Amino acid sequence: MRAWIWAVLLLGAGQVMAADYSVAPLRPISPTGYDPGNGINLYEITAKGVELMKGSPYVFRHKDQHGTLSSLLFLQMNPAHDFVYAVFTGDDEPILAGFAVTCKGLVLRWQQPFNTGDSDMEQATVTVLDNFIIEDTHPAPFAHVESVVDQSGRLIRSEMSQFLISARVNSNGNFYYSCRSSTATAYGGAPPPNQVLVFDLRKSAAEPVTRSNDPVFVRSICN
Numbered sequence: 380m381r382a383w384i385w386a387v388l389l390l391g392a393g394q395v396m397a398a399d400y401s402v403a404p405l406r407p408i409s410p411t412g413y414d415p416g417n418g419i420n421l422y423e424i425t426a427k428g429v430e431l432m433k434g435s436p437y438v439f440r441h442k443d444q445h446g447t448l449s450s451l452l453f454l455q456m457n458p459a460h461d462f463v464y465a466v467f468t469g470d471d472e473p474i475l476a477g478f479a480v481t482c483k484g485l486v487l488r489w490q491q492p493f494n495t496g497d498s499d500m501e502q503a504t505v506t507v508l509d510n511f512i513i514e515d516t517h518p519a520p521f522a523h524v525e526s527v528v529d530q531s532g533r534l535i536r537s538e539m540s541q542f543l544i545s546a547r548v549n550s551n552g553n554f555y556y557s558c559r560s561s562t563a564t565a566y567g568g569a570p571p572p573n574q575v576l577v578f579d580l581r582k583s584a585a586e587p588v589t590r591s592n593d594p595v596f597v598r599s600i601c602n
Contacts, residue, residue: 399424400460400480404451405436417448419465419478421485434484439476441490443468444498452500455507456480462530464507466493466500473500475514477532489532494518502566511535513546523567527555527580535580544568547600548580555580557587558601572601 405418418436496518560568
């Protein structure tokens with residue numbers, strides 16, 4: 380009888396929904412990237428429903444080049460929903476910030492310049508992964524830069540090439556794949572890519588551990 384009671388209790392406990400989280404800008408990010416507001420709303424999702432967490436909206440207290448409170452240009456959670464990356468207008472270049480998601484709300488862990496070459500995210504993107512992000516920027520003509528930043532804000536790898544098209548990182552963060560083209564343009568290589576350079580992120584070596592021009596392999600990595 381006692382074993383049966385424990386089984387019922389364990390089954391019921393397994394059905395309890397743990398809290399999840401979501402974020403959204405206080406106002407939708409505008410097509411131009413300006414004046415979307417600064418606030419970030421954090422929502423807690425439980426079996427009881429969706430609730431706006433106390434402290435929302437969280438405001439990034441920085442004044443941009445116009446002397447006004449920074450505007451939000453980019454906002455996204457990582458797939459694990461425990462960290463948030465945001466890009467705000469800065470002085471000469473945007474600011475990339477990392478926020479931890481806690482049971483008490485968003486906590487700013489770090490901030491650093493986002494080197495785009497302009498005051499907003501023109502020709503720049505951020506790809507959010509579990510424990511790091513990939514920055515894709517064009518700070519100058521014929522300067523395509525791919526950078527990997529981990530969740531602590533540390534730069535893991537950065538490369539610049541006029542033949543560079545895109546970059547990938549494998550799921551455990553051990554290998555970095557550089558997708559290249561044999562033709563250069565003002566904004567990097569001309570697609571489709573025809574070569575992949577593979578770097579081991581566990582080493583500080585500047586040279587790739589291998590490279591491949593096999594079209595099937597290139598498509599499998601770069602598409």
